[in-house]
Amino acid sequence: MKNKTIILSSRPKGTPTQDNFEFTQTDVATIEEGEVLLKALYISVDPYMRGRMSDVKSYVAPYEVGKPIMGGVVAEVLESKNEKLQKGAVVVGNLPWQQYVVHNGKGLNPIDPDMAPLSYHLGILGMPGLTAYFGLLHIGQPKEGETVVVSGAAGAVGTVVGQIAKLKGCRVVGIAGSDDKIEYLVNELGFDEGINYKTTVNINEAVAKACPDGVDVYFDNVGGEISDAVYHALNKFSRIAICGQIAFYNNTSPATGLRVEPILLKKSVLMKGFIVNDYTSEFGHAAKELTTWLQEGKLQYQESVKEGFEQIPEAFLGLFSGENTGKQLVKVAEREV
Amino acid sequence: MKNKTIILSSRPKGTPTQDNFEFTQTDVATIEEGEVLLKALYISVDPYMRGRMSDVKSYVAPYEVGKPIMGGVVAEVLESKNEKLQKGAVVVGNLPWQQYVVHNGKGLNPIDPDMAPLSYHLGILGMPGLTAYFGLLHIGQPKEGETVVVSGAAGAVGTVVGQIAKLKGCRVVGIAGSDDKIEYLVNELGFDEGINYKTTVNINEAVAKACPDGVDVYFDNVGGEISDAVYHALNKFSRIAICGQIAFYNNTSPATGLRVEPILLKKSVLMKGFIVNDYTSEFGHAAKELTTWLQEGKLQYQESVKEGFEQIPEAFLGLFSGENTGKQLVKVAEREV
Numbered sequence: 001m002k003n004k005t006i007i008l009s010s011r012p013k014g015t016p017t018q019d020n021f022e023f024t025q026t027d028v029a030t031i032e033e034g035e036v037l038l039k040a041l042y043i044s045v046d047p048y049m050r051g052r053m054s055d056v057k058s059y060v061a062p063y064e065v066g067k068p069i070m071g072g073v074v075a076e077v078l079e080s081k082n083e084k085l086q087k088g089a090v091v092v093g094n095l096p097w098q099q100y101v102v103h104n105g106k107g108l109n110p111i112d113p114d115m116a117p118l119s120y121h122l123g124i125l126g127m128p129g130l131t132a133y134f135g136l137l138h139i140g141q142p143k144e145g146e147t148v149v150v151s152g153a154a155g156a157v158g159t160v161v162g163q164i165a166k167l168k169g170c171r172v173v174g175i176a177g178s179d180d181k182i183e184y185l186v187n188e189l190g191f192d193e194g195i196n197y198k199t200t201v202n203i204n205e206a207v208a209k210a211c212p213d214g215v216d217v218y219f220d221n222v223g224g225e226i227s228d229a230v231y232h233a234l235n236k237f238s239r240i241a242i243c244g245q246i247a248f249y250n251n252t253s254p255a256t257g258l259r260v261e262p263i264l265l266k267k268s269v270l271m272k273g274f275i276v277n278d279y280t281s282e283f284g285h286a287a288k289e290l291t292t293w294l295q296e297g298k299l300q301y302q303e304s305v306k307e308g309f310e311q312i313p314e315a316f317l318g319l320f321s322g323e324n325t326g327k328q329l330v331k332v333a334e335r336e337v
Numbered sequence: 338m339k340n341k342t343i344i345l346s347s348r349p350k351g352t353p354t355q356d357n358f359e360f361t362q363t364d365v366a367t368i369e370e371g372e373v374l375l376k377a378l379y380i381s382v383d384p385y386m387r388g389r390m391s392d393v394k395s396y397v398a399p400y401e402v403g404k405p406i407m408g409g410v411v412a413e414v415l416e417s418k419n420e421k422l423q424k425g426a427v428v429v430g431n432l433p434w435q436q437y438v439v440h441n442g443k444g445l446n447p448i449d450p451d452m453a454p455l456s457y458h459l460g461i462l463g464m465p466g467l468t469a470y471f472g473l474l475h476i477g478q479p480k481e482g483e484t485v486v487v488s489g490a491a492g493a494v495g496t497v498v499g500q501i502a503k504l505k506g507c508r509v510v511g512i513a514g515s516d517d518k519i520e521y522l523v524n525e526l527g528f529d530e531g532i533n534y535k536t537t538v539n540i541n542e543a544v545a546k547a548c549p550d551g552v553d554v555y556f557d558n559v560g561g562e563i564s565d566a567v568y569h570a571l572n573k574f575s576r577i578a579i580c581g582q583i584a585f586y587n588n589t590s591p592a593t594g595l596r597v598e599p600i601l602l603k604k605s606v607l608m609k610g611f612i613v614n615d616y617t618s619e620f621g622h623a624a625k626e627l628t629t630w631l632q633e634g635k636l637q638y639q640e641s642v643k644e645g646f647e648q649i650p651e652a653f654l655g656l657f658s659g660e661n662t663g664k665q666l667v668k669v670a671e672r673e674v
Contacts, residue, residue: 223598237615245599255599259592261560262582264610271608273601278574 003028004309006097008063012053015250021313028100037079038101040332044072044122045316050249068096072122076335088337092121097312123156123327124301131276132160133286135241139272140217144169147211149230152221154181156327161219162191163299173210175226177322189300203229223247228258234267242273302326340365341646343434345400349390352587358650365437374416375438377669381409381459382653387586405433409459413672425674429458434649460493460664461638468613469497470623472578476609477554481506484548486567489558491518493664498556499528500636510547512563514659526637540566560584565595571604579610639663
């Protein structure tokens with residue numbers, strides 16, 4: 001049985017390309033006592049991974065050149081010599097971009113295949129859903145009747161942010177990069193307004209028009225000039241959750257532009273950066289509430305799925321050209337059991 | 338009895354000059370039922386006033402051209418037809434830059450002349466002291482053993498911030514613009530380290546060296562490149578209170594430079610702008626605690642006092658060239674009673 005792995009062959013300078021990745025092939029190793037053999041079913045590609053491809057200190061350690069890329073993976077236990085994980089179980093964990101993985105079981109979370117589609121655990125019930133939940137509810141603290149703006153609105157995090165904000169009784173405005181995405185946000189997910197930043201000539205005016213009572217909460221996935229437009233419409237005591245700054249992930253030098261500090265001062269604004277792991281102690285409660293909302297039909301969920309292990313680099317690169325609507329992932333194999 | 342007033346004769350473009358102010362002279366009006374005649378004793382000049390001289394919407398309304406500048410003033414009641422304010426009482430309030438003021442009494446706070454020197458109510462027991470208190474304790478939330486950095490450290494707010502942080506058991510580093518100021522902060526006020534940003538060649542290195550365990554709380558009075566140097570040393574979960582952005586008050590277009598958002602994201606930093614009036618409901622408690630600390634000798638306080646009503650514009654302009662150590666004010670007259 002052959003086993004393909006994707007390694008980081010070189011660090012990207014600016015926007016990543018296929019050249020930064022290399023496919024290697026080995027035999028599948030045999031497992032020893034305490035270990036399991038996993039088969040990857042779904043592999044997640046996420047914007048934050050770009051940060052780990054650079055050799056800079058960040059909130060997670062950089063990937064090593066010559067080593068596999070790691071990320072969220074749903075996998076099936078094919079063989080087990082670990083009493084805690086039965087053959088046929090499905091787990092989610094931080095795993096290499098690899099078809100078959102020998103693993104000691106530590107840090108793998110078993111998932112219930114009957115609760116929701118398996119892939120949901122890489123999205124709405126996984127890292128992106130939890131990210132939306134904590135950033136919006138803990139930092140944004142939206143109140144009924146307030147206006148919430150989310151950038152990167154059609155992505156894995158943004159779609160959940162907007163829907164939770166609607167559940168909380170807010171006016172919700174999404175910023176995204178195509179008319180199809182805007183239509184999806186407004187017609188399928190119930191957003192009040194959408195702004196296509198790629199075709200809108202004056203985005204400041206568009207934000208002001210979409211938010212006649214100003215902006216109370218801004219959930220920022222992108223940064224840069226899109227954020228600047230939202231800053232102009234902030235209300236006194238508004239809150240900004242900084243979740244992503246994809247505008248700058250491919251920068252080779254520190255980002256420059258409008259200084260936000262004078263704006264924060266003028267309007268007594270709170271701005272907070274975060275990553276989902278800041279809230280690990282509350283994951284259980286949050287996942288339960290998300291699951292309930294999903295089962296009650298209060299949350300819609302959409303995935304962009306590419307098929308085949310070979311598609312992983314392309315799926316990842318597409319994140320930076322705004323290709324995906326909803327959570328981007330790659331289906332690598334069918335479940336056996 | 339002649340009565341001099343300083344009016345805003347034109348809006349400053351960039352740094353204010355004497356030409357933006359005009360002295361007018363009138364007779365002192367007579368008071369009617371319910372009114373008092375006030376004589377200004379001490380007039381406060383503060384950096385935030387620069388903002389009000391521009392014709393832009395901000396947290397307080399702009400001054401009107403042709404009308405008096407308003408600000409914090411300690412005044413004596415010379416005559417009274419208001420039963421709540423006796424002749425001889427001393428009050429603090431938001432009043433015009435004027436020698437004698439006819440006033441209906443609303444919004445004037447009587448002060449106890451035995452509690453502390455009268456002028457202290459424009460400084461450590463007034464707006465700057467309360468600003469330091471709330472920004473540091475409510476936003477910064479310093480914990481024992483943490484490192485607190487304050488910029489504009491030798492000013493009316495910065496000197497109080499640093500001392501309260503020391504009371505809370507923190508390592509305190511002040512950034513200011515002269516060796517005299519640094520010496521004062523370290524030798525008189527008990528700061529652990531000071532950085533003279535005007536003579537330090539590499540301020541990033543200086544901050545890193547002064548904060549070997551990184552920065553947990555940054556109280557920012559200045560903004561700009563000084564702040565950028567502090568941003569490089571921020572710890573995970575650090576807090577930044579944005580109190581002033583004097584670097585940009587004289588800007589004629591929105592400030593640009595390093596974007597702080599990616600840094601806030603990487604380190605899960607909280608940044609919050611504020612003005613003291615965000616905390617009005619808690620002024621009483623805070624003023625009491627500050628008074629206690631002052632009376633117990635736990636807080637030192639220094640003023641820069643210019644003498645004479647005519648010196649007000651110069652005292653104000655000096656704020657922007659870094660002239661003052663401690664609270665800048667102008668003594669206008671002696672108390673009569």
